Amino acid sequence: MSSELASMCSLTPGSVIALNEIPQTFDFMHEQQSKLNMPQNSQTTVKKINFQIPVVLPHERMYTLNIGNEKFILSGASLSFDSPSYFTDFFLSNSNETILSIDRSPKVFQKIYLHLQGYSIEIENEYEFIYLLMDSSYFKLTKLRERLMREGFIISISNQTFRFPKEIMTQKGNYPNLFSIFYNRIIDDPLIPKQTTLIPPPLSPTIINRDPKIFSQLLSALHGNQIEITSDSHREDLLKDCTYYQFFALEQRLIPHKISKNPFTGREEITIKLEHLKKKGLLNDSIGEMIEHEQPFTVIKYSRPYVDDGIWRDLIVQINSSDVTLLINPSIKFTTLILKGKIAIKMKSILASVTDDYIYEEELIWGVSVSKLTLLIRMDKANGFINGNNMDNQWISSLINAALEKGNDKNQVIEIKLTKSQWTINVQGRNKIWMDCVKFDGLTDVYYFNQSRKFL
Structure with a gap:
């Protein structure tokens, strides 16, 4: 040494x-x-x-600040440390004065006092942050205000205080978020006092009425940790709050999905529920190409926003809904898929970004307008169950042949409710589309639906 x-x-x-x-x-x-x-x-x-301090006031001279009912004595060096300010302006304008009385909170000023003396200060809670921010503006303490702006977020979730660095929320997709919007609003708030204000108006921190336990788990995930998801309802709570806080990248990480490689195509596939699809993650890579009549259909690709970073996989979309009906017309050996209600609106929104080949309409049911989407489909390679029975790959042909042998009405259509199903979306440019089913679970009538009921 x-x-x-x-x-x-x-x-x-x-x-x-x-x-x-x-x-x-x-x-x-x-x-x-x-x-x-x-x-x-x-x-x-x-x-x-x-550490050089400007000589705004004589460094060796002592000044007395009467804040509320308490007295604070500071040197000219301390007052010059964060200058120009309300204090230096006053004493420069009144050079013979060494005492200034101000009707503000002495409790809040204790932290300002330490700041002016060069100490690092710790913000206790969201209320103290707001009070210090207000008084730093009121007293024109630029360094203190800038230091407060560098402070991590201090947030109250249902009266439980959380503090965390801003850096964990600056990733693409997680920023801007609810907290950055709140802080920016506070910074630009016209209620933040200016030096011309005699008594600043009251300003309170925002208290967010959400589950603090869920937020604590999301915060842990933002730090890079894994969340142990205990149930579907737990996952839904996490996803709802991701949407509420605008943590969109984290939301994509938590959405249930499966990535696997299809050994017969040699390509990766991603299976994801319809309600979790984002339009900006879809890709029809046949758009813009010269489409020949015999050109094979292309599978729609998907890349999870903010997460997959442009990695495109064949999309398998899963539909869980009782509003999905498979229609089989034996006379013309034709199959179509009908979606109704909210599920039709969602699917139409998704398809509209990659194709124009669908039939969307509104129909009246008991005087209520209901959305209806009709799609051309193929079931020849699908694996699944009808009424709890595993279907072979010729089940539709067998069903059609049986109906034809009975000589049923040519206009008769067989309806099967698909409670769960998985599909690939196959397109040729924007003008043609086929939905290929890969897996399904269906019911033919209310008897089999009742069979699935459970006693309470």
């Missing part, structure tokens, strides 16, 4: 380092760090700081 560093470390309790010597001392420590080859991003890095 050099003699200069040794002399620093052997200061007696009564020793004093002059203010104008401090920068040189920290320059020396910075040089010693470089000699030790310490990484610049290390937590032990000593930054080169300029």
Whole structure:
């Protein structure tokens, strides 16, 4: 250890380092760090700081601030540390005065007092943050206000306080979010006092009425940890709050999905529920190409926004709804799929971004307008169950032949409710589409539906 560093470390309790010597001392420590080859991003890095304080007020002169019912004594150096300010403006305009009385909270000013003396201050809660922000503006303390703006988020979720660094929410898709919007609104709030305000209007922090346990789990996930999801309802609560807080990238991570490789196509597939699909994640890579009549159909691709980073996989969309009906017309050996209600609206919204080949209409049912979507489909390679029975790959042909042998009405249509089904969307440009079923679970009538009921 050099003699200069040794002399620093052997200061007696009564020793004093002059203010104008401090920068040189920290320059020396910075040089010693470089000699030790310490990484610049290390937590032990000593930054080169300029401790020079402008001489706005005489540094050695003492001033008294009567804040509310308490007295605070500060040197001109401390008041000059964060200047120009309400205090320096007053004492410069009244050079013979050393006392200033202000009707503000002494409890809040305790932290301002420490700040002016050069101490780092800790913000206790969301209320103290708001109060300090208001008074930093009121007293025109620019350094304090900038320091508060660098502070991490301090948020109340159902009266439980959370504090966390802003950096964990700056990833694409998670920013801007509810908290950054709140903070920006606070910064630009016209109620934040200006120096011309006699008594600033009251301003309270925003308290968010959501589940603090769910938020704690989301916060842990934003730090890179895994959430142990205990049930479907738990996952839904997480997803709802991701949407509420606008954590869209995190939401995509939590959405249930399955990625696998199809050994027969050699391509990766992603299975995801219809309600979780985003239009901006869809790709019809046949659009813009010269489409020949015999050109094979192309499977719609999907890339989860913010998560897959442009990795496109064949999409398998899963539909869980009782409003999905498979129609089989034996006379013309034709199959179509009918979706109604909300599921029809969602599917139409998805398809509209990749094709124009669908029939969408509104029909009246008991005087109520209901959305209806009709799609051309193929079932020849689908695996699934009807009324709990596993169907072979010729089940539709067998059903059609049986109906024809009975000589049924040519206009008769067989209806099967598909409670769960998985599909690929196959397109040729924007003008043609086939939905190919890969897996299904269906019921033919109310008897088999009742068979699935359970007693309470």
